[in-house]
Amino acid sequence: xxxxxGARGREAGExxxxxxxxxGAPAARRGPGPGGWRExxxxxxxxxxxxxxxAAYALPFAVGAWAGTVxxxxxxxxxxxxxxxxxVMQGGVYAMFAVGLTLIFGVMRIINAAHGEMVMMGAYLTxxxxxxxxxxxxxxxxxxxxxxxxxxxxxQRLLLDAAxxxxxxxxxxxxxxxxxxxxYTAELLFxxxxxxxxxxxxxxxxxxxxAVGQNRVISFLMAVGISTAVYLVLRFSRxxxxxxxxxxxxxxxxxxxxxxxxxxxxxxxxxxxLAVAGGALVSIQxxxxxxxxxxxxxxxxxxxxxxxxxxxxxALIGAVMLGVLxxxxxLLVPNGTAMVELAAYALLIAVLLIRPGxxxxxxxx
Amino acid sequence: MAPAEHVxxxxxxxxxxxxxxxxxxxxxxxxxxxxxxxxxSVVLALSWNIISGFTGYTSFGHVAFYGIGxxxxxxxxxxxxxxxxxxxxVGAATAAAVGAAIGYPVLRLRxxxxxxxxxxxxxxxRVVATVWDGLTHxxxxxxxxSAETSIPTYHAMLALMVVTVVVAYAVGHSRLGxxxxxxxxxxxxxxxxxxxTTRYKLAAFTLSAVFPAxxxxxxxxxxLYIDPPSVFFVQITIAMALMAMLGGKGTVIxxxxxxxxxxxAQELTWVNFPTAHLIAYGLFIVLVAxxxxxxxxxxxxxxxxxxxxxxx
Numbered sequence: 108x109x110x111x112x113g114a115r116g117r118e119a120g121e122x123x124x125x126x127x128x129x130x131g132a133p134a135a136r137r138g139p140g141p142g143g144w145r146e147x148x149x150x151x152x153x154x155x156x157x158x159x160x161x162a163a164y165a166l167p168f169a170v171g172a173w174a175g176t177v178x179x180x181x182x183x184x185x186x187x188x189x190x191x192x193x194x195v196m197q198g199g200v201y202a203m204f205a206v207g208l209t210l211i212f213g214v215m216r217i218i219n220a221a222h223g224e225m226v227m228m229g230a231y232l233t234x235x236x237x238x239x240x241x242x243x244x245x246x247x248x249x250x251x252x253x254x255x256x257x258x259x260x261x262x263q264r265l266l267l268d269a270a271x272x273x274x275x276x277x278x279x280x281x282x283x284x285x286x287x288x289x290x291y292t293a294e295l296l297f298x299x300x301x302x303x304x305x306x307x308x309x310x311x312x313x314x315x316x317x318a319v320g321q322n323r324v325i326s327f328l329m330a331v332g333i334s335t336a337v338y339l340v341l342r343f344s345r346x347x348x349x350x351x352x353x354x355x356x357x358x359x360x361x362x363x364x365x366x367x368x369x370x371x372x373x374x375x376x377x378x379x380x381l382a383v384a385g386g387a388l389v390s391i392q393x394x395x396x397x398x399x400x401x402x403x404x405x406x407x408x409x410x411x412x413x414x415x416x417x418x419x420x421x422a423l424i425g426a427v428m429l430g431v432l433x434x435x436x437x438l439l440v441p442n443g444t445a446m447v448e449l450a451a452y453a454l455l456i457a458v459l460l461i462r463p464g465x466x467x468x469x470x471x472x
Numbered sequence: 473m474a475p476a477e478h479v480x481x482x483x484x485x486x487x488x489x490x491x492x493x494x495x496x497x498x499x500x501x502x503x504x505x506x507x508x509x510x511x512x513s514v515v516l517a518l519s520w521n522i523i524s525g526f527t528g529y530t531s532f533g534h535v536a537f538y539g540i541g542x543x544x545x546x547x548x549x550x551x552x553x554x555x556x557x558x559x560x561x562v563g564a565a566t567a568a569a570v571g572a573a574i575g576y577p578v579l580r581l582r583x584x585x586x587x588x589x590x591x592x593x594x595x596x597x598r599v600v601a602t603v604w605d606g607l608t609h610x611x612x613x614x615x616x617x618s619a620e621t622s623i624p625t626y627h628a629m630l631a632l633m634v635v636t637v638v639v640a641y642a643v644g645h646s647r648l649g650x651x652x653x654x655x656x657x658x659x660x661x662x663x664x665x666x667x668x669t670t671r672y673k674l675a676a677f678t679l680s681a682v683f684p685a686x687x688x689x690x691x692x693x694x695x696l697y698i699d700p701p702s703v704f705f706v707q708i709t710i711a712m713a714l715m716a717m718l719g720g721k722g723t724v725i726x727x728x729x730x731x732x733x734x735x736x737a738q739e740l741t742w743v744n745f746p747t748a749h750l751i752a753y754g755l756f757i758v759l760v761a762x763x764x765x766x767x768x769x770x771x772x773x774x775x776x777x778x779x780x781x782x783x784x
Contacts, residue, residue, distance in 0.1 A: 218587075218588065266762060270761075274528070275530060275587060276717065276761075277761050279584070280717065280757055280761035281758050284758035286754070287754030288755055292751055295747060295751070408588050408592070412588070448595070449603075452592040452593075452595055455592045456589050456596070459578075459585055459588070460578075463581065
């Protein structure tokens, strides 16, 4: 983290970002807004973001104290611990939504508005495998992930290749249209009824009064395993290096001999597979129908903005933070289950305004 | 453009308005409401175009203003017994105030971040409308006292459409329009030329919030029932963007053309393929965005059928 980037940095003889940028990259693209250097991620905005987040976490408690839902006895504290733990587990599922979105965005600067629908597709694939063929939801991943990978590659080749580098409206509309096609195809096939998969209904007791559903623990562990594996691939393999290089600067990557189009293909394939894995985890815990995907997309947006767009680890942290915040809201705020949705939107807009680079202070706009 | 051309364009608009004004008594109820919603599409596409077409700030949340207008009308008519036309003014003023309040911070964001922030804003407004049931009756929605409203709403929508077209045309041909286009092409350069970009963006955004609010109010009075999912429907925003894009955003004739074509096509597919029409609609969005990103007008300009100056 560079301190006091901006005017003082420049006085001290430091090159402004615009000058050290790759040739051809217009200076205007570097800053997130017309305010120029003032809006560049710096330490001050990190403090402001931290203060905002602290306030955001304190708010449900304040509302709860006012409404009388905060009691501070042992039973209430155990309930709080249960809910916070549940929020962390929920964060694991959110992480599966968010990392795919952040990958596509990081590498191609496209926001995949159909991402939630890919999650929904995953939930239905798992459901079909379970009820039609009797395959265990976790085993069925071995079958559904390759399918999702192929699906993602097809989407990339047929639709998204045209949107790389085009104005953002093109990519947004293409993926939004794709999402509509997926939603209504699913409605045609499965109707709008809510579906669930009964799976691992027991609970795990961690301390007296603190218990979580077995299915939630299993899906959290799956999420941790999968996201760690993807992280290791991105961090250490040659392929992962190529993906990161393309994300950094596609032109330079191309010059260095990386087949950028192939990287795009693999990125979208991987992102679709991750979304479908997220869908499998959703399907063993919650009810879903074809239209639930829209909410997942917005939650995933909020998470990647909070973590820092295109930042993998940021997405994981953001996911857990959103999960816990939502859990607190639903426990403490009266009428909380309806307000939960508001948490993601409020977080999204506040972070965009306070520190567009998110927790990780991603620079490039 | 020569003044004679302005006169000719306005005369064409006036002629179309007169024909449309004389029609409703001779039409079936179905055709009347078809035309009303067609005109509403033109209003929505044109007002979206004022901010997103001219300045390039793609809004994915304009439905928020539409919903605010619809709620202002429904609440004031149903709960306070206001005369209907007065509620449209309140709706427009509320939407303008909300637009300015939201636009001031959010317009500092660019590109996809602006689009997402607006999407979040629209969803947020929907949740507020659902949760704040003391004012909005929550998820139950609001029923308006029943009345024969198809003729007055038709004329109101026609008047609104004419005003919107004139305003959009005036913006397109004014210094304001040129400044907005300069912001789209290169915001930093525009600022360096002395254009107060924040001020003009905010003006365009607020202006573009007003017409959808009035349209929402008229629609509420036409349908006589609203609830949060129906008036804060994300697809309304997408339809605005798609219509403008299909015709050619950043022009005046483009969004009008796009609205007429798309709404008619939507109605025909809906009538003929009730189950599959939304799939077809999604597919259509994909195809337009994939193969015709500059719209019909851009397509025609590329082939030399139109001059650039003719379509502003």
